[in-house]
Amino acid sequence: MNLLDDGSFRPASGINAIVPDEFGVYAIRLRSDAALTEPFQSLLEDRATRVIYVGQAEKQTLLKRLLGNELRARGNGTFIRSIGAVLGYRPPFGSLAGRARAQNYSFAPTDRMAIVDWIDSSLDVSWSVLPQSEVHEVEVALIREHTPLLNLQHNPRALPELSLLRAECRAIARGISTPVL
Template sequence: MTLHVAIQEVLKEKARPLRTSEIAGILNENGLYRKGNGSLIKAGQISARINNYPHLFTKLNGVISLKSSTGVPVKKIKKISMRRVMVDTNDNTPVLVEKLMKPKNFNSIPEVENKVPDRPGLYCIRIVNPKSLKPFLTKALLERGHNIIYIGLASKSLKKRFLGQELRAKGHGTFFRSLGAVLGFTPEKGSLVGKKNQNNYKFSKSDEQQIVAWINKNLIVNWVEVIDNLNIIENTLLKEYQPLLNLTGNPGRLIEVKQLRDECKRVARENAKY
Protein backbone atom coordinates (compact mmCIF):
# COMPACT_ATOMS: atom_id res chain seq x y z
CA MET A 1 0.00 0.00 0.00
CA THR A 2 1.33 3.43 -0.91
CA LEU A 3 1.63 6.18 1.69
CA HIS A 4 -1.09 8.43 0.29
CA VAL A 5 -3.54 5.50 0.22
CA ALA A 6 -2.62 4.66 3.83
CA ILE A 7 -3.28 8.29 4.80
CA GLN A 8 -6.68 8.07 3.12
CA GLU A 9 -7.51 4.92 5.07
CA VAL A 10 -6.58 6.57 8.38
CA LEU A 11 -8.73 9.63 7.68
CA LYS A 12 -11.66 7.45 6.60
CA GLU A 13 -11.40 5.32 9.72
CA LYS A 14 -11.16 8.27 12.11
CA ALA A 15 -13.85 10.20 10.20
CA ARG A 16 -12.39 13.55 11.22
CA PRO A 17 -9.52 15.86 10.24
CA LEU A 18 -6.13 15.02 11.77
CA ARG A 19 -2.77 16.72 12.20
CA THR A 20 0.19 15.29 10.34
CA SER A 21 1.75 14.21 13.63
CA GLU A 22 -1.41 12.29 14.52
CA ILE A 23 -1.49 10.53 11.14
CA ALA A 24 2.19 9.59 11.46
CA GLY A 25 1.60 8.22 14.96
CA ILE A 26 -1.36 6.12 13.85
CA LEU A 27 0.52 4.66 10.88
CA ASN A 28 3.54 3.84 13.03
CA GLU A 29 1.22 2.03 15.42
CA ASN A 30 -1.02 0.12 13.01
CA GLY A 31 1.66 -0.71 10.42
CA LEU A 32 -0.61 0.10 7.49
CA TYR A 33 2.42 1.61 5.77
CA ARG A 34 6.08 0.97 6.55
CA LYS A 35 9.17 2.67 5.19
CA GLY A 36 11.64 0.55 3.30
CA ASN A 37 14.37 1.06 5.89
CA GLY A 38 12.04 0.28 8.78
CA SER A 39 12.36 3.72 10.39
CA LEU A 40 9.40 5.60 11.86
CA ILE A 41 7.21 7.79 9.69
CA LYS A 42 7.63 11.49 10.50
CA ALA A 43 5.06 14.27 10.33
CA GLY A 44 7.18 15.98 7.68
CA GLN A 45 6.88 12.95 5.41
CA ILE A 46 3.09 13.02 5.79
CA SER A 47 3.03 16.73 4.97
CA ALA A 48 5.19 16.27 1.88
CA ARG A 49 3.00 13.46 0.57
CA ILE A 50 -0.17 15.50 1.19
CA ASN A 51 1.28 18.31 -0.91
CA ASN A 52 1.72 15.89 -3.81
CA TYR A 53 -1.98 14.99 -3.85
CA PRO A 54 -3.95 18.27 -3.67
CA HIS A 55 -6.88 16.60 -5.45
CA LEU A 56 -7.26 14.13 -2.57
CA PHE A 57 -6.49 16.14 0.57
CA THR A 58 -7.21 19.53 2.09
CA LYS A 59 -4.60 21.09 4.38
CA LEU A 60 -5.68 23.99 6.56
CA ASN A 61 -3.73 25.32 9.54
CA GLY A 62 -1.79 22.08 9.75
CA VAL A 63 -4.92 19.92 9.81
CA ILE A 64 -5.51 17.33 7.07
CA SER A 65 -8.88 16.19 5.75
CA LEU A 66 -10.16 14.25 2.74
CA LYS A 67 -11.72 16.01 -0.21
CA SER A 68 -13.40 12.75 -1.24
CA SER A 69 -12.50 9.14 -1.95
CA THR A 70 -11.65 10.04 -5.57
CA GLY A 71 -10.63 13.68 -5.35
CA VAL A 72 -13.95 14.86 -6.80
CA PRO A 73 -15.65 17.45 -4.54
CA VAL A 74 -18.83 16.12 -2.99
CA LYS A 75 -21.96 18.00 -4.00
CA LYS A 76 -25.64 17.45 -3.40
CA ILE A 77 -26.66 13.79 -3.50
CA LYS A 78 -29.98 13.09 -5.16
CA LYS A 79 -30.72 9.50 -4.14
CA ILE A 80 -28.91 7.10 -1.86
CA SER A 81 -29.80 3.63 -0.60
CA MET A 82 -27.75 1.37 1.65
CA ARG A 83 -26.92 -1.18 -1.05
CA ARG A 84 -27.65 0.53 -4.38
CA VAL A 85 -27.01 4.06 -5.58
CA MET A 86 -28.87 5.81 -8.40
CA VAL A 87 -27.29 9.00 -9.69
CA ASP A 88 -28.08 11.47 -12.42
CA THR A 89 -24.80 13.40 -12.53
CA ASN A 90 -21.11 12.91 -11.84
CA ASP A 91 -21.52 14.98 -8.65
CA ASN A 92 -22.20 11.75 -6.76
CA THR A 93 -19.03 9.95 -7.82
CA PRO A 94 -17.57 9.77 -4.27
CA VAL A 95 -20.76 8.16 -2.97
CA LEU A 96 -20.79 5.70 -5.86
CA VAL A 97 -17.21 4.68 -5.28
CA GLU A 98 -17.78 4.16 -1.57
CA LYS A 99 -20.89 2.02 -2.10
CA LEU A 100 -19.40 0.01 -4.94
CA MET A 101 -16.01 -0.71 -3.39
CA LYS A 102 -16.95 -1.23 0.28
CA PRO A 103 -15.95 -4.85 1.05
CA LYS A 104 -18.92 -5.62 3.29
CA ASN A 105 -21.31 -4.91 0.39
CA PHE A 106 -20.00 -7.88 -1.60
CA ASN A 107 -21.80 -11.22 -1.85
CA SER A 108 -21.39 -14.53 -3.65
CA ILE A 109 -23.09 -14.70 -7.03
CA PRO A 110 -25.68 -17.35 -6.08
CA GLU A 111 -26.82 -15.11 -3.20
CA VAL A 112 -27.60 -12.12 -5.43
CA GLU A 113 -28.17 -13.69 -8.85
CA ASN A 114 -31.88 -12.92 -8.81
CA LYS A 115 -31.34 -9.33 -7.64
CA VAL A 116 -29.19 -7.97 -10.48
CA PRO A 117 -31.27 -5.21 -12.14
CA ASP A 118 -31.99 -4.70 -15.80
CA ARG A 119 -30.45 -1.23 -15.53
CA PRO A 120 -27.13 0.39 -16.51
CA GLY A 121 -24.38 0.56 -13.92
CA LEU A 122 -20.93 -0.35 -12.67
CA TYR A 123 -19.78 -3.63 -11.16
CA CYS A 124 -16.80 -4.92 -9.22
CA ILE A 125 -15.58 -8.49 -8.78
CA ARG A 126 -13.36 -9.67 -5.92
CA ILE A 127 -11.79 -13.06 -5.23
CA VAL A 128 -12.27 -14.61 -1.80
CA ASN A 129 -8.89 -16.33 -1.66
CA PRO A 130 -6.17 -15.00 -4.00
CA LYS A 131 -4.24 -18.26 -3.55
CA SER A 132 -6.86 -20.04 -5.64
CA LEU A 133 -5.28 -18.33 -8.67
CA LYS A 134 -1.96 -19.06 -10.36
CA PRO A 135 1.07 -17.89 -8.32
CA PHE A 136 1.91 -14.92 -10.56
CA LEU A 137 -1.64 -13.61 -10.14
CA THR A 138 -1.62 -14.19 -6.39
CA LYS A 139 1.66 -12.28 -6.15
CA ALA A 140 0.25 -9.37 -8.17
CA LEU A 141 -2.77 -9.08 -5.87
CA LEU A 142 -0.62 -9.16 -2.75
CA GLU A 143 1.53 -6.38 -4.17
CA ARG A 144 -1.57 -4.29 -4.89
CA GLY A 145 -2.96 -4.81 -1.42
CA HIS A 146 -6.50 -5.83 -2.39
CA ASN A 147 -8.51 -8.72 -3.84
CA ILE A 148 -10.15 -6.88 -6.76
CA ILE A 149 -9.85 -8.77 -10.03
CA TYR A 150 -12.21 -6.85 -12.32
CA ILE A 151 -14.17 -3.60 -12.61
CA GLY A 152 -16.57 -3.06 -15.49
CA LEU A 153 -19.60 -1.18 -16.75
CA ALA A 154 -22.92 -2.10 -18.28
CA SER A 155 -24.15 0.71 -20.51
CA LYS A 156 -27.64 -0.77 -20.85
CA SER A 157 -28.25 -3.68 -18.50
CA LEU A 158 -26.33 -5.06 -15.53
CA LYS A 159 -28.46 -8.18 -15.75
CA LYS A 160 -27.45 -8.88 -19.34
CA ARG A 161 -23.83 -7.68 -19.35
CA PHE A 162 -22.59 -8.26 -15.80
CA LEU A 163 -24.60 -11.32 -14.81
CA GLY A 164 -25.33 -12.93 -18.16
CA GLN A 165 -22.17 -12.34 -20.17
CA GLU A 166 -19.48 -11.94 -17.51
CA LEU A 167 -20.61 -14.51 -14.95
CA ARG A 168 -22.88 -16.96 -16.76
CA ALA A 169 -21.27 -17.32 -20.22
CA LYS A 170 -24.32 -16.01 -22.06
CA GLY A 171 -22.48 -14.34 -24.92
CA HIS A 172 -19.04 -14.29 -23.27
CA GLY A 173 -18.04 -11.00 -21.77
CA THR A 174 -14.47 -9.77 -21.61
CA PHE A 175 -14.09 -10.86 -18.00
CA PHE A 176 -15.32 -14.39 -18.66
CA ARG A 177 -12.86 -14.84 -21.54
CA SER A 178 -9.96 -13.52 -19.45
CA LEU A 179 -10.87 -15.62 -16.44
CA GLY A 180 -11.14 -18.77 -18.52
CA ALA A 181 -7.74 -18.07 -20.04
CA VAL A 182 -5.95 -17.54 -16.71
CA LEU A 183 -7.61 -20.66 -15.27
CA GLY A 184 -5.99 -22.67 -18.05
CA PHE A 185 -8.94 -23.23 -20.38
CA THR A 186 -8.67 -22.82 -24.14
CA PRO A 187 -11.40 -22.53 -26.78
CA GLU A 188 -12.15 -25.26 -29.26
CA LYS A 189 -9.61 -25.37 -32.07
CA GLY A 190 -10.73 -23.40 -35.11
CA SER A 191 -13.91 -22.17 -33.43
CA LEU A 192 -13.38 -18.66 -34.83
CA VAL A 193 -12.84 -19.87 -38.39
CA GLY A 194 -15.23 -18.03 -40.68
CA LYS A 195 -16.41 -15.69 -37.93
CA LYS A 196 -16.46 -11.96 -38.57
CA ASN A 197 -15.14 -11.18 -35.09
CA GLN A 198 -11.78 -12.90 -34.67
CA ASN A 199 -11.37 -11.93 -31.00
CA ASN A 200 -14.47 -13.20 -29.20
CA TYR A 201 -13.41 -16.78 -28.64
CA LYS A 202 -15.72 -19.15 -26.78
CA PHE A 203 -15.08 -22.15 -24.59
CA SER A 204 -16.82 -25.49 -24.93
CA LYS A 205 -20.05 -26.01 -23.00
CA SER A 206 -18.37 -28.34 -20.53
CA ASP A 207 -15.57 -25.82 -19.93
CA GLU A 208 -18.13 -23.05 -19.49
CA GLN A 209 -19.83 -25.07 -16.78
CA GLN A 210 -16.53 -25.59 -14.97
CA ILE A 211 -15.70 -21.88 -15.14
CA VAL A 212 -19.15 -20.92 -13.84
CA ALA A 213 -18.77 -23.40 -10.98
CA TRP A 214 -15.38 -21.87 -10.14
CA ILE A 215 -16.94 -18.39 -10.20
CA ASN A 216 -19.70 -19.46 -7.80
CA LYS A 217 -17.17 -20.89 -5.37
CA ASN A 218 -14.42 -18.28 -5.46
CA LEU A 219 -15.81 -14.85 -6.35
CA ILE A 220 -17.90 -12.18 -4.64
CA VAL A 221 -19.51 -9.22 -6.40
CA ASN A 222 -21.17 -5.86 -5.96
CA TRP A 223 -22.74 -3.31 -8.28
CA VAL A 224 -24.33 0.13 -8.33
CA GLU A 225 -26.91 1.49 -10.74
CA VAL A 226 -25.62 4.49 -12.67
CA ILE A 227 -27.16 6.55 -15.45
CA ASP A 228 -24.41 8.90 -16.64
CA ASN A 229 -20.62 9.18 -16.91
CA LEU A 230 -20.00 5.45 -16.70
CA ASN A 231 -16.73 5.62 -18.62
CA ILE A 232 -15.36 8.48 -16.53
CA ILE A 233 -16.06 6.70 -13.26
CA GLU A 234 -14.77 3.37 -14.56
CA ASN A 235 -11.52 4.96 -15.77
CA THR A 236 -11.01 6.59 -12.37
CA LEU A 237 -11.45 3.25 -10.62
CA LEU A 238 -9.14 1.42 -13.02
CA LYS A 239 -6.36 3.91 -12.39
CA GLU A 240 -6.81 3.77 -8.63
CA TYR A 241 -7.24 0.02 -8.11
CA GLN A 242 -5.58 -1.56 -11.17
CA PRO A 243 -7.78 -4.70 -11.12
CA LEU A 244 -6.05 -7.95 -11.94
CA LEU A 245 -7.85 -8.92 -15.16
CA ASN A 246 -8.68 -5.54 -16.69
CA LEU A 247 -6.53 -4.74 -19.72
CA THR A 248 -7.94 -1.68 -21.51
CA GLY A 249 -7.43 1.51 -19.51
CA ASN A 250 -5.58 -0.27 -16.71
CA PRO A 251 -2.11 1.19 -15.98
CA GLY A 252 -1.29 -1.99 -14.05
CA ARG A 253 -2.40 -4.48 -16.71
CA LEU A 254 -0.49 -7.74 -16.67
CA ILE A 255 1.27 -8.81 -19.84
CA GLU A 256 0.79 -12.45 -18.80
CA VAL A 257 -2.99 -12.05 -18.95
CA LYS A 258 -2.78 -10.61 -22.46
CA GLN A 259 -0.50 -13.44 -23.53
CA LEU A 260 -2.94 -16.07 -22.25
CA ARG A 261 -5.81 -14.36 -24.06
CA ASP A 262 -3.72 -14.17 -27.24
CA GLU A 263 -3.03 -17.89 -27.00
CA CYS A 264 -6.77 -18.55 -26.79
CA LYS A 265 -7.29 -16.44 -29.90
CA ARG A 266 -4.53 -18.32 -31.71
CA VAL A 267 -6.13 -21.68 -30.95
CA ALA A 268 -9.59 -20.49 -31.96
CA ARG A 269 -8.27 -18.93 -35.19
CA GLU A 270 -6.21 -21.91 -36.24
CA ASN A 271 -6.76 -22.66 -39.91
CA ALA A 272 -8.69 -19.40 -40.24
CA LYS A 273 -8.16 -17.34 -43.38
CA TYR A 274 -7.41 -13.64 -43.04
Protein backbone atom coordinates in the same frame (compact mmCIF):
# COMPACT_ATOMS: atom_id res chain seq x y z
CA MET B 1 -22.62 2.19 0.20
CA ASN B 2 -19.40 2.38 -1.81
CA LEU B 3 -18.84 -0.09 -4.67
CA LEU B 4 -15.60 -1.39 -3.13
CA ASP B 5 -16.69 -1.47 0.54
CA ASP B 6 -16.63 -4.97 2.00
CA GLY B 7 -20.34 -4.72 2.83
CA SER B 8 -21.23 -4.10 -0.81
CA PHE B 9 -19.96 -7.47 -2.04
CA ARG B 10 -22.15 -10.55 -2.36
CA PRO B 11 -21.21 -14.13 -3.28
CA ALA B 12 -21.49 -14.59 -7.06
CA SER B 13 -23.59 -17.71 -6.46
CA GLY B 14 -26.35 -15.71 -4.76
CA ILE B 15 -26.94 -12.71 -7.01
CA ASN B 16 -29.21 -14.05 -9.76
CA ALA B 17 -32.43 -12.70 -8.23
CA ILE B 18 -31.05 -9.35 -7.03
CA VAL B 19 -28.99 -7.85 -9.87
CA PRO B 20 -30.87 -4.74 -11.07
CA ASP B 21 -31.97 -4.31 -14.67
CA GLU B 22 -30.31 -0.88 -14.73
CA PHE B 23 -27.06 0.68 -15.92
CA GLY B 24 -24.01 0.98 -13.70
CA VAL B 25 -20.58 -0.30 -12.79
CA TYR B 26 -19.55 -3.51 -11.06
CA ALA B 27 -16.56 -4.95 -9.24
CA ILE B 28 -15.52 -8.59 -8.95
CA ARG B 29 -13.21 -9.77 -6.21
CA LEU B 30 -11.62 -13.01 -5.14
CA ARG B 31 -12.97 -14.45 -1.90
CA SER B 32 -10.50 -14.60 0.97
CA ASP B 33 -10.54 -18.43 0.92
CA ALA B 34 -10.01 -18.71 -2.86
CA ALA B 35 -6.92 -18.44 -5.05
CA LEU B 36 -6.02 -17.82 -8.66
CA THR B 37 -3.47 -19.84 -10.59
CA GLU B 38 0.12 -18.61 -10.59
CA PRO B 39 1.53 -16.15 -11.43
CA PHE B 40 -1.79 -14.35 -11.03
CA GLN B 41 -2.26 -15.12 -7.35
CA SER B 42 1.15 -13.68 -6.48
CA LEU B 43 0.54 -10.66 -8.68
CA LEU B 44 -2.80 -10.08 -6.95
CA GLU B 45 -1.17 -10.32 -3.52
CA ASP B 46 1.43 -7.75 -4.61
CA ARG B 47 -1.43 -5.31 -5.29
CA ALA B 48 -2.81 -5.72 -1.75
CA THR B 49 -6.37 -6.05 -2.98
CA ARG B 50 -8.77 -8.85 -3.81
CA VAL B 51 -10.55 -6.85 -6.55
CA ILE B 52 -9.73 -8.53 -9.84
CA TYR B 53 -12.05 -6.75 -12.28
CA VAL B 54 -14.10 -3.59 -12.67
CA GLY B 55 -16.63 -3.41 -15.47
CA GLN B 56 -19.34 -1.29 -16.93
CA ALA B 57 -22.92 -1.92 -17.87
CA GLU B 58 -23.44 0.98 -20.22
CA LYS B 59 -24.82 -0.59 -23.39
CA GLN B 60 -26.43 -3.47 -21.52
CA THR B 61 -27.91 -3.37 -18.03
CA LEU B 62 -26.15 -4.86 -15.02
CA LEU B 63 -28.57 -7.77 -15.18
CA LYS B 64 -27.72 -8.61 -18.78
CA ARG B 65 -24.01 -7.88 -18.44
CA LEU B 66 -23.35 -9.77 -15.21
CA LEU B 67 -25.76 -12.69 -15.61
CA GLY B 68 -25.38 -12.97 -19.36
CA ASN B 69 -21.88 -12.20 -20.48
CA GLU B 70 -19.62 -12.06 -17.46
CA LEU B 71 -20.56 -14.49 -14.69
CA ARG B 72 -22.72 -17.09 -16.41
CA ALA B 73 -20.80 -17.45 -19.70
CA ARG B 74 -23.86 -17.01 -21.89
CA GLY B 75 -22.17 -14.38 -24.04
CA ASN B 76 -18.74 -13.07 -24.93
CA GLY B 77 -17.84 -10.97 -21.91
CA THR B 78 -14.29 -9.78 -21.43
CA PHE B 79 -14.17 -11.00 -17.84
CA ILE B 80 -15.30 -14.56 -18.62
CA ARG B 81 -12.68 -14.85 -21.38
CA SER B 82 -9.94 -13.55 -19.08
CA ILE B 83 -10.80 -15.63 -16.01
CA GLY B 84 -11.22 -18.76 -18.14
CA ALA B 85 -7.76 -18.26 -19.64
CA VAL B 86 -6.23 -17.55 -16.22
CA LEU B 87 -7.78 -20.76 -14.88
CA GLY B 88 -6.14 -22.73 -17.70
CA TYR B 89 -9.07 -23.22 -20.08
CA ARG B 90 -8.66 -22.76 -23.81
CA PRO B 91 -11.25 -22.38 -26.57
CA PRO B 92 -11.87 -25.22 -29.01
CA PHE B 93 -9.26 -25.21 -31.77
CA GLY B 94 -10.54 -23.39 -34.86
CA SER B 95 -13.84 -22.39 -33.25
CA LEU B 96 -13.56 -18.85 -34.66
CA ALA B 97 -11.88 -19.69 -37.98
CA GLY B 98 -13.31 -17.54 -40.76
CA ARG B 99 -15.45 -15.39 -38.45
CA ALA B 100 -15.39 -11.63 -38.71
CA ARG B 101 -15.03 -11.06 -34.93
CA ALA B 102 -12.27 -13.55 -34.28
CA GLN B 103 -11.30 -12.07 -30.91
CA ASN B 104 -14.51 -13.08 -29.09
CA TYR B 105 -13.53 -16.66 -28.34
CA SER B 106 -15.55 -18.83 -25.99
CA PHE B 107 -14.93 -22.08 -24.22
CA ALA B 108 -16.43 -25.52 -24.76
CA PRO B 109 -19.73 -26.08 -22.90
CA THR B 110 -18.21 -28.32 -20.24
CA ASP B 111 -15.40 -25.81 -19.67
CA ARG B 112 -17.93 -22.94 -19.43
CA MET B 113 -19.81 -24.88 -16.76
CA ALA B 114 -16.58 -25.49 -14.83
CA ILE B 115 -15.65 -21.80 -15.05
CA VAL B 116 -19.10 -20.74 -13.80
CA ASP B 117 -18.83 -23.23 -10.93
CA TRP B 118 -15.44 -21.75 -10.01
CA ILE B 119 -16.87 -18.21 -10.21
CA ASP B 120 -19.76 -19.17 -7.92
CA SER B 121 -17.47 -20.74 -5.34
CA SER B 122 -14.60 -18.23 -5.53
CA LEU B 123 -15.83 -14.73 -6.33
CA ASP B 124 -17.87 -11.93 -4.79
CA VAL B 125 -19.58 -9.20 -6.78
CA SER B 126 -20.62 -5.61 -6.07
CA TRP B 127 -22.41 -3.10 -8.26
CA SER B 128 -23.58 0.47 -8.25
CA VAL B 129 -26.45 1.83 -10.33
CA LEU B 130 -25.56 5.00 -12.24
CA PRO B 131 -27.07 7.20 -14.92
CA GLN B 132 -26.05 5.70 -18.25
CA SER B 133 -24.19 8.89 -19.19
CA GLU B 134 -21.83 8.52 -16.17
CA VAL B 135 -21.00 4.81 -16.43
CA HIS B 136 -17.94 4.92 -18.69
CA GLU B 137 -16.24 7.79 -16.87
CA VAL B 138 -16.75 6.14 -13.46
CA GLU B 139 -15.47 2.78 -14.73
CA VAL B 140 -12.30 4.32 -16.19
CA ALA B 141 -11.61 6.25 -12.96
CA LEU B 142 -12.04 3.10 -10.84
CA ILE B 143 -9.72 1.06 -13.08
CA ARG B 144 -7.05 3.75 -13.07
CA GLU B 145 -7.21 4.13 -9.29
CA HIS B 146 -7.50 0.46 -8.24
CA THR B 147 -5.65 -1.29 -11.14
CA PRO B 148 -7.69 -4.54 -11.03
CA LEU B 149 -5.65 -7.54 -12.09
CA LEU B 150 -7.83 -8.63 -15.03
CA ASN B 151 -8.55 -5.22 -16.55
CA LEU B 152 -6.38 -4.44 -19.55
CA GLN B 153 -7.94 -1.25 -20.91
CA HIS B 154 -7.35 1.98 -18.97
CA ASN B 155 -5.17 0.10 -16.47
CA PRO B 156 -1.74 1.66 -15.82
CA ARG B 157 -0.65 -1.72 -14.41
CA ALA B 158 -2.14 -3.95 -17.11
CA LEU B 159 -0.59 -7.41 -17.03
CA PRO B 160 1.42 -8.53 -20.06
CA GLU B 161 0.88 -12.11 -18.79
CA LEU B 162 -2.87 -11.70 -19.27
CA SER B 163 -2.43 -10.13 -22.71
CA LEU B 164 -0.32 -13.12 -23.77
CA LEU B 165 -2.86 -15.64 -22.46
CA ARG B 166 -5.69 -13.93 -24.30
CA ALA B 167 -3.61 -13.78 -27.49
CA GLU B 168 -2.95 -17.51 -27.15
CA CYS B 169 -6.69 -18.17 -26.79
CA ARG B 170 -7.47 -16.06 -29.86
CA ALA B 171 -4.85 -17.93 -31.88
CA ILE B 172 -6.23 -21.31 -30.83
CA ALA B 173 -9.79 -20.22 -31.65
CA ARG B 174 -8.67 -18.94 -35.06
CA GLY B 175 -7.12 -22.32 -35.79
CA ILE B 176 -3.49 -21.25 -35.64
CA SER B 177 -1.57 -24.35 -34.65
CA THR B 178 1.35 -22.64 -32.96
CA PRO B 179 0.24 -20.93 -29.75
CA VAL B 180 1.44 -17.37 -29.23
CA LEU B 181 3.12 -18.30 -25.93
